[in-house]
Amino acid sequence: xxxPFLAHPFDSDRLHEECGVFGVIxxxxxxxxxxxxxxxxxxxxxxxxxxxxxxxxxxxxxxxRFGYVRDNFTKQSLMETLPxxxxxxxxxxxxxxxxxxxAIRDVQPFFGEFAMGGCAxxxxxxxxxxxxxxxELIERGSIFQSSSDSECIIHLMARSIQxxxxxxxxxxxxxxxxxxxxxxxxxxxLIGVRDPLGVRPLVLGRIGDEGFVLxxxxxxxxxxxxxxxxxxxxxxxxxxxxxxxxxSRPFGPSTGRFCIFEHVYFxxxxxxxxxxxxxxxxxxxxxxxxxxxxxxxxxxxxxxxxGTPAAIGYAHExxxxxxxxxxxxxxxxxxxxxxxEQIRNMGVRLKLNVNRALVKGKRxxxxxxxxxxxxTSRKIKDMILDAGAAEVHFRIASPPTAxxxxxxxxxxxxxxxxxxxxxxxxxxxxxxxxxxAFVSLDGLYRAVGEARGRNSACPQYCDACFSGExxxxxxxxxxxxxxxxxxxxxxPVTDHAxx
Numbered sequence: 148x149x150x151p152f153l154a155h156p157f158d159s160d161r162l163h164e165e166c167g168v169f170g171v172i173x174x175x176x177x178x179x180x181x182x183x184x185x186x187x188x189x190x191x192x193x194x195x196x197x198x199x200x201x202x203x204x205x206x207x208x209x210x211x212r213f214g215y216v217r218d219n220f221t222k223q224s225l226m227e228t229l230p231x232x233x234x235x236x237x238x239x240x241x242x243x244x245x246x247x248x249x250a251i252r253d254v255q256p257f258f259g260e261f262a263m264g265g266c267a268x269x270x271x272x273x274x275x276x277x278x279x280x281x282x283e284l285i286e287r288g289s290i291f292q293s294s295s296d297s298e299c300i301i302h303l304m305a306r307s308i309q310x311x312x313x314x315x316x317x318x319x320x321x322x323x324x325x326x327x328x329x330x331x332x333x334x335x336x337l338i339g340v341r342d343p344l345g346v347r348p349l350v351l352g353r354i355g356d357e358g359f360v361l362x363x364x365x366x367x368x369x370x371x372x373x374x375x376x377x378x379x380x381x382x383x384x385x386x387x388x389x390x391x392x393x394x395s396r397p398f399g400p401s402t403g404r405f406c407i408f409e410h411v412y413f414x415x416x417x418x419x420x421x422x423x424x425x426x427x428x429x430x431x432x433x434x435x436x437x438x439x440x441x442x443x444x445x446x447x448x449x450x451x452x453x454g455t456p457a458a459i460g461y462a463h464e465x466x467x468x469x470x471x472x473x474x475x476x477x478x479x480x481x482x483x484x485x486x487x488e489q490i491r492n493m494g495v496r497l498k499l500n501v502n503r504a505l506v507k508g509k510r511x512x513x514x515x516x517x518x519x520x521x522x523t524s525r526k527i528k529d530m531i532l533d534a535g536a537a538e539v540h541f542r543i544a545s546p547p548t549a550x551x552x553x554x555x556x557x558x559x560x561x562x563x564x565x566x567x568x569x570x571x572x573x574x575x576x577x578x579x580x581x582x583x584a585f586v587s588l589d590g591l592y593r594a595v596g597e598a599r600g601r602n603s604a605c606p607q608y609c610d611a612c613f614s615g616e617x618x619x620x621x622x623x624x625x626x627x628x629x630x631x632x633x634x635x636x637x638x639p640v641t642d643h644a645x646x
Contacts, residue, residue: 162412162519162548162612165555166255167191168269168349169367170235170330172337172387173358178229180371181236182220184360187367189216190415191271192238195254196220199267201334202231207265211254235332237269240557253293259301266304266312268331270297271363272347272555275325278623300329313338313386317397324619326554328379330361337361337387343401344618345381346554346609348409348420352376357390364418375419381405404618406554407608410595411545412453412516413556423596426456431594432544432586433460433514440584441465442512442540446505448472450515450527457544458514472506472531473499495526507535517545521565524578541578543585546613547571550632553621554609588613
């Protein structure tokens with residue numbers, strides 16, 4: 148059996164989305180479309196993937212595998228076991244350590260057989276009251292097969308007294324707190340639903356005359372030639388069957404709090420969010436950053452690949468030349484990351500290499516998307532100086548990440564976040580650069596289109612990782628001892644972490 152994906156040292160100092168979802172109905176060989184969609188969403192989950200398909204003659208069939216989509220779901224022998232015109236899929240991410248030891252039973256989509264037929268379900272996000280729900284369900288006789296919070300939804304559906312699966316799903320999701328974009332399928336229906344705050348993304352597309360698609364991002368529609376119709380709205384459920392879409396609001400009125408970090412890092416730059424190009428938003432973040440934190444320098448250089456659009460914006464606004472001072476090795480396979488202790492200690496150099504001829508003697512502005520633990524920033528700074536740069540100035544295309552995310556992003560405990568332990572000046576000294584500056588939260592809001600900033604009357608985003616203001620209380624983490632911002636001002640940072 149293929150072993151779980153092991154995070155590369157460069158990636159371990161990044162925030163990661165934990166999954167992406169994709170579903171299609173009304174096409175021939177739906178599973179092949181799902182495989183393509185999951186490939187486009189691979190950046191959202193690189194550890195494992197799964198596909199469930201339904202065929203009128205063979206019923207439900209599924210395949211769950213560790214590793215990349217391209218290594219598993221491009222094999223004809225496997226895809227032939229997934230016939231049918233309706234299918235959904237899921238890719239997930241987890242980091243090294245206990246999470247990387249995930250069993251195959253934790254890989255979604257999950258499947259449940261009810262009195263009215265089977266249902267498969269895939270979930271992007273995080274249920275913040277999953278521990279409490281799990282305890283309750285186990286006490287009432289439920290037997291869990293995985294460690295995933297998403298399985299709670301299946302068990303809650305099983306206990307509903309509603310007569311059809313969409314209504315049972317509504318019952319279940321009304322008990323759930325946190326963030327969820329869910330896609331599900333019955334024998335004849337494709338279902339999509341977002342939580343009332345719409346924290347995680349979900350979009351709707353059309354393919355052919357009668358086919359419809361649900362996906363985490365618009366880039367997954369592009370790969371199969373689907374037409375983007377619209378975003379599923381916060382708190383909305385859509386049920387698609389026989390070429391028709393039925394929309395409902397199972398949670399009542401809601402105000403969106405979309406994850407602002409989707410704009411900064413998670414989504415692919417060729418996706419569209421809220422009618423706006425992710426690439427253009429990231430470029431505009433760089434413009435705001437250049438206005439807020441100018442510096443005398445000779446070269447603006449991105450930390451590839453996520454820092455590139457912001458670096459282009461910074462260079463254009465500042466008038467400092469843009470250059471690819473760091474080159475990313477695109478061809479380093481997963482099997483080449485743990486051969487010897489010496490190779491492991493090379494860390495970042497396995498993926499990134501400095502363009503010495505370009506940076507030598509230059510005052511370099513390095514533009515990156517975020518600083519998490521700061522260890523990668525230090526290594527990149529060392530590489531630039533070793534290549535002969537005269538000065539190194541870091542510019543970060545997000546505010547300081549000082550709080551963990553509990554809504555579907557893999558984030559270290561607060562005690563391991565550099566910005567939670569140090570001031571900006573202390574961070575600069577620890578990283579060892581000539582200057583360090585982050586875009587302000589207001590600047591980030593302006594870049595994503597909220598012209599009047601974070602405190603405007605316009606709809607807010609979820610920015611808890613920067614502000615510490617959580618739109619949904621993280622019940623499970625509070626039970627473990629996590630302190631909210633309002634409760635911990637007088638306590639040292641080490642008391643904040645959820646152990």
